[in-house]
Amino acid sequence: MAYAIADSGTTIVIADRDHTTVIDQARALPEVDPVREWVWLDEIASFGMSVETDVPAAAIDERDAHIILYTSGTTGFPKGAVMSHRAHILHAMTFALHVGAHSDDVYLNVYPLFHTGGTDCALLPYHFVGATVVLLRDPRPDAILETMARHRVTAMMAVPTIWRRxxxxxxxxTRDLSAFRRAMGSSDAMPLDLLEQVMTRFDATWTQTYGLTEGGCILTYLPPADHTRKIGSAGKAHAQADLLIADPSREADPDWPTGPGHRLPPGETGEVVARTEHVMTAYWGRPDQTATSVRNGYLRTGDFGYLDDEGYLFISGRLKDVIISGGEKIYPAEVEPLLRTYPGIRDLALVGVPDREWGESVLAVIVPSEAPVHHGVAEWSADGGAAFDADAFRQWARSQVAGYKVPRHVVLVDELPRTTGTGKVQ
Known part of the structure; x- marks a missing residue:
């Protein structure tokens, strides 16, 4: 919090008293010296009475800054993405249209409000159509289910981690969830088994999306009619977004990604770039990083992916996540969904580790379904057998993927480290 306050130059902080300890700790740090007012929510009324009733006129343009949303920071310190009034309204309209938001909806928000999933995919679009939004402080499974039943929730978006729980x-x-109609997901593609369980157990339709904070937020939608036919896809770009796959090897060209030969054909993997009216204005206070991220009007998402011959987007992974082993490129996001289907695996992530012979080799970090883990290795069962047989897993993997994609190393852990707002693996 102190970092965000200092980076943004915040002068007024409004907080709930539940965060008293955190606020007290922050106020003791030198980074928050610019703050002039610390206001508790329950004091808002009295604070407002001290303000002049004659508010000075201010000319506000739709392209003026409206909010600074900080990125999840999986690759370093978070950056503040500046969003305009225009960007927020256009995205709210587009989102509401594509997910079928209606005034009689009761939407349950399980995202933090500092995250784009909480503001851009919950508050703004559903308030835009006159719907009800329920805010949940602690998204524990029992709390979510109890809230869905009590408020007759009709729609909710969550990351796969939440849906799995x-x-x-x-x-x-045991809950009456008969009012629930629409389930939605973002951040990561839904595994087929989880998608089928959500649709069956909640008796709801499914809409998959793809977006990022800097994009303001959602760029593609996969509607319910396509979720089985295009399983694994993030959908197609909406009408306000021009999304293409660019050749990253040509990024040094001044006109990249709009020049000849920059756009890759269907089926070829490259960097996902997009142009839209609701993209961020800039990174707050970072003109150089803004210039790097927005090239000739197109936002660099930092994701690898490809379009099929119908224009559906498939994400292959983050640019920084690519593993190069023996000169071959391995995209974890392409391989992980398949490897997760192996019996006994609850969660899995692939990372590259240094390899003297191959440059890099694949390490599978696995969360077993049942076996307890101690200090990163599997506990041994009473009969002397391993709770999870890594050799059997690797042998099976060789029958499923190319040899260079098979994990050479396996580590078992209790859980994967994930970001708070999105559940992305760090």
Whole structure:
């Protein structure tokens, strides 16, 4: 919090008293010296009475800055993405249209409000159509299910981590969730088994999306009619977005990614770039990083992906996540969904580790379904056998993927480290 306050130059902080300890700790840090007012939510009324009733006129343009949203920071310190009034309204309209938001909806928001999923995919679009938005402070499975039943929730978006916890929750079958109609997801593609469980157990349709904070936020939608036919896809770009796959090897060209030969044909993997009216204005206070991220009007997403012959987007992974082993490129996001289907795996992530012979080799970090883990290795069962057989897993993997994509190393852990707002693996 102190970092965001200092980076943004915040002068007024409004907080709930539940965060008293954190606020007290922050106020003791030199980074927050620019703050002039610390205001508790329950004091807003009295604070407002001290302000002049004659508010000075101010000319506000639709392209003026409206909010600074900080990125999740999986690759370093978070950067503040500046969003205009125009960007927020256009995105709210587009989102509401594509997900079928209606005035009689009751939407449950399980994202933090500092995250684009909380503001751009919950508050703004559903308020735009006159719907009700329920805010949940702590997105525990039991709290989510209880809130869905009590408020007759009709729609909710969540990352796969949350949906997995919900379908595994012991109290799911005891709740009256008959009002629920639309389930949605973002950040990561839904595994087929999880998608089928969500649709069956919640008796709801599914819409998959793809976006990022800097994009303001959602760029593509996969509607319910396509979720099975295009499983694994993030959908097609909406009408306000021009999305293409650019050749990253040509990024030094001054006119990249709009010049001849920059746009890759269907089926070829490259960097996902997009142009839209609701993209961020800039990174707050970072003109050089803004210039690097927005090239000739196109936002660099930092994601690798490809378009199929119908224009559906498939994400292959982050640019920084690519593993190069023996000269071959391995995109974890392409391989991980398949490897997760192996019996006994609850979660899995692939990373590259230094390899003297191959440059890099693949390390699979696995969360077993049942086996307890101690200090990064599997506990041994009473009969002397391993709770998870890494050799059997690798042998199976060789029958599923190309040899250079098979993990050479396996580490078992209790859980994967994930970001707070999106559940992305760090």
């Amino acid at each position: 919900l379908v595994d929750a012991p109290g799911l079958g």
